[in-house]
Amino acid sequence: MRDPGREQVVLVIGWQAFGDDDRILHVLSGGEGRAAVFVRGGQKRGQGLDVGVRAKLTVRGRVNGMGTLLRAEVEDARIHLRNSYAKLVLMQYACELVGAFVHEGHPEPRQFALLETTLLVLDACTADPGRAFLAALELKVLTFAGVGPEVFRAIPRLERLRQARLVEILDDSLDSEAESLVYDAVMEHLGRELGARTLLSGIDWR
Numbered sequence: 001m002r003d004p005g006r007e008q009v010v011l012v013i014g015w016q017a018f019g020d021d022d023r024i025l026h027v028l029s030g031g032e033g034r035a036a037v038f039v040r041g042g043q044k045r046g047q048g049l050d051v052g053v054r055a056k057l058t059v060r061g062r063v064n065g066m067g068t069l070l071r072a073e074v075e076d077a078r079i080h081l082r083n084s085y086a087k088l089v090l091m092q093y094a095c096e097l098v099g100a101f102v103h104e105g106h107p108e109p110r111q112f113a114l115l116e117t118t119l120l121v122l123d124a125c126t127a128d129p130g131r132a133f134l135a136a137l138e139l140k141v142l143t144f145a146g147v148g149p150e151v152f153r154a155i156p157r158l159e160r161l162r163q164a165r166l167v168e169i170l171d172d173s174l175d176s177e178a179e180s181l182v183y184d185a186v187m188e189h190l191g192r193e194l195g196a197r198t199l200l201s202g203i204d205w206r
Helices: 085-101 109-124 131-144 150-154 156-163 176-190 195-202
Strands: 006-018 022-029 033-039 054-061 067-076
Touching: 006 033, 006 085, 006 109, 022 085, 022 109, 085 109, 085 131, 085 176, 085 195, 109 131, 131 156, 131 176, 150 156, 156 176
Parallel strands: 033 067
Antiparallel strands: 006 022, 006 054, 022 033, 054 067
């Protein structure tokens, strides 16, 4: 009997072209963590499955390897988020950041919920967030990954951001030194620079 595939809700955290016509989606789900999905004819079939999109996918296979996309339904395209360069860059960075800290085939409900919340807030806010929002996101990712340095708990302004709801700090400001301290912790854990992070230098931060 032909495999009918399994349905799941995912966040698209990246994609890459494969050959002339196909595409590989990198997705995140709460129940299965990070995964790769092969999209045959993806240059056309993958339209709408952009980074940051929430979608319901039906995937065949993928027991110990890459699954193949059978059907896709976009549930939230984040259309308002894409009207601002700052929010678009933050979205790309958030997806890359969370993706770097989660495991393939391992449940990641907290990181999934954090990324979903981040994208919802960015899509709904009318003004561009400040540096505090960026630092809070990084602090929460570190915390949920179990690598949040204890030193942050001794810095009141960073500990406040670590515990705050993202929607509450959209208008908050933060000095560049404090934000750099947080990103240094990200770099120390990953051992590499994140590509989307370089785009943040073009934003006029508060």
